[in-house]
Amino acid sequence: MSIIIAGGGIGGLIAALALHDRGIAVTVHEQVGAVKPLGVGINLLPHAVRVLASLGLADRLAASAVRTQELIYFNKLGQLIWREPRGLDAGYDYPQLSIHRGILQTLLLEEAQRRLGPERVRLGERFVDARETGDGKVEARFAGRDGAPATAAQGDLLIGADGIHSAVRATFYPDEGAPIWNGRVLWRAITESFPPFLTGRTMIMAGHQDQKFVCYPLTAEAGQPARINWIAELSLDRSKGWRREDWNRTARIEDIAPRFADWRFDWLDIPALMAGAETIYEYPLVDRDPLERWTFGRITLLGDAAHPMYPIGSNGASQAILDAEALAEAVARDGATPAALAAYEAVRRPPTSAIVLANRGNGPEQVMQLAEQRAPGGFADVHDVISREELEGIAARYKQVAGFSRDTVNRRSA
Ligand SMILES: Cc1cc2nc3c(=O)[nH]c(=O)nc-3n(C[C@H](O)[C@H](O)[C@H](O)COP(=O)(O)OP(=O)(O)OC[C@H]3O[C@@H](n4cnc5c(N)ncnc54)[C@H](O)[C@@H]3O)c2cc1C
Numbered sequence: 001m002s003i004i005i006a007g008g009g010i011g012g013l014i015a016a017l018a019l020h021d022r023g024i025a026v027t028v029h030e031q032v033g034a035v036k037p038l039g040v041g042i043n044l045l046p047h048a049v050r051v052l053a054s055l056g057l058a059d060r061l062a063a064s065a066v067r068t069q070e071l072i073y074f075n076k077l078g079q080l081i082w083r084e085p086r087g088l089d090a091g092y093d094y095p096q097l098s099i100h101r102g103i104l105q106t107l108l109l110e111e112a113q114r115r116l117g118p119e120r121v122r123l124g125e126r127f128v129d130a131r132e133t134g135d136g137k138v139e140a141r142f143a144g145r146d147g148a149p150a151t152a153a154q155g156d157l158l159i160g161a162d163g164i165h166s167a168v169r170a171t172f173y174p175d176e177g178a179p180i181w182n183g184r185v186l187w188r189a190i191t192e193s194f195p196p197f198l199t200g201r202t203m204i205m206a207g208h209q210d211q212k213f214v215c216y217p218l219t220a221e222a223g224q225p226a227r228i229n230w231i232a233e234l235s236l237d238r239s240k241g242w243r244r245e246d247w248n249r250t251a252r253i254e255d256i257a258p259r260f261a262d263w264r265f266d267w268l269d270i271p272a273l274m275a276g277a278e279t280i281y282e283y284p285l286v287d288r289d290p291l292e293r294w295t296f297g298r299i300t301l302l303g304d305a306a307h308p309m310y311p312i313g314s315n316g317a318s319q320a321i322l323d324a325e326a327l328a329e330a331v332a333r334d335g336a337t338p339a340a341l342a343a344y345e346a347v348r349r350p351p352t353s354a355i356v357l358a359n360r361g362n363g364p365e366q367v368m369q370l371a372e373q374r375a376p377g378g379f380a381d382v383h384d385v386i387s388r389e390e391l392e393g394i395a396a397r398y399k400q401v402a403g404f405s406r407d408t409v410n411r412r413s414a
Contacts, residue, residue, distance in 0.1 A: 001025065001336035004140050004155040006127035006168050008035070010042075010101075011303025011320030012161030013108040017055050018328035020116050024336070027153060028112060029142050031162070033124035035109050038248060039101030040188045040281065041218050041229025043068065043203070043314035046092040047404045048321040050413055053094060060107060065099035066220045069201035075371045076207045077378045078265030082367050082391050086203070092406055093413045096314070098203065098216045098229070100190075104317075125151065127167050130158050130299060138298040156336030158299045159327065161320075164245065164286070166305030172296055179245060179286035179308060182360070183238035184209070186231050186285060186311075187256045189277035190218065193225040197268045200226065204268065208372035209362055210235035213260060213270055230273060232256050233285070242284045251282035285310050287360070290353035293345075300341040302327060307352040313363040315355055315402055322403065323348050354401050364398040367391055 003019055005012045008030030019026040044052070044061075052058050069089045073081040087096035113121045125142035128150055133139050138158045141150045160168025164179055196217060198204070203216035215230035234256070236242070243249065253274065263270040288308050294301040303320030327344045334340035355363075362369050367386065374385040382391075399405040 002155040003157045005159045007162030010317045015324035022332040027120045029125040031126035042101040044097040045318040045404045046094040047409045048318035049094040051325045064103045065097035067095040071203045074206040160305045161302040164304045164308040181284045184285040186283045189280040191228045191276035194228045196226045208368045251280045295341040295345045309356045310359040312359040
């Protein structure tokens, strides 16, 4: 049996490693000719780290990541709304990891090349189209770089792991059009050297849905300045439209810094942090409507190709990783068959659709929105405006929806 994967991003590479780990032959076709360590920070939740640990990757990853200790939500005045421990500090068997996406991608690519063999990780091959050949096989065509002619690959199954602009998805949903923009734009950056804040392993979010600041460290060495990932987010006039989403489009600090000029808190000087970034990337907050169906015979979707979601609640990469594991388990159990893909979809489509919708309602960040609506001028004590039960309920419900309540994760690892 052999599996073709279109797309060598986070989801595609982990799917390849998980299938290979179960003795299934797999080939990845990635459109870029040389994978560069692109992106800024990304978070891996404990349930995704469990999958990486099962593939023998957790220690190497942890060496390049920060074990997130706590998550704190503040209002726009820097007043505390909600604080919770995360990962190991919250009693999970696995940490939450904050890591540079480029480091993660490079590590996964190296591991895939080493374990599968370089001929099974084919760079510079862009998925064009696919068809079932009628003999229980699927044939996919890939275009080479610089106009090189298309090559064909034959396998038992094709997995579309080709990201938010998935060409595999477009073959089944040709009229779907561009991802849906909700009027918000993210400015993402890394400040390479900045004094650690709070515990040194704290992730913070401040503000509300129309103006928000998120940051977390990507390094945490005692007595050393930290490498800090940050995201500033604003709601803009939707009717004016925005440029197409591109992970690598740069922006100017003047576009965004003035809006946060007075966000100097005793726990963090946000303007100073922003001023320290060399390159800032802009990205519109986009997603797509959940699909009724991912699987068509011997072809299915995975990761952002299947369920692009707002990067709220640290779920984008984590859910792609869970998809990868579920796919590999289904194929190992049911063979490289349409039934395996249907079983994979049955496990993964309902929860990921629910997360897409939960993230449209701000996910766990809804506590910030409630604080803004109920007390735009601030509060002496958050419990004067949001009860402890309401805060706890929002946090717990989202963990259930996203599949990372502590009991669920620890049961799986037992
Ligand atoms: C360059 C880049 C930077 C990113 N930066 C961040 C970030 O800083 N923070 C964050 O939270 N998320 C970031 N993401 C998104 C994040 O990686 C995904 O949301 C998440 O990891 C889900 O993974 P995925 O494998 O489904 O998608 P992706 O990680 O987006 O991977 C999709 C892969 O498919 C490839 N591909 C696309 N079309 C084709 C085709 N036709 N044929 C073959 N291959 C194709 C792409 O080149 C890419 O490698 C970034 C994605 C990319 C591609």
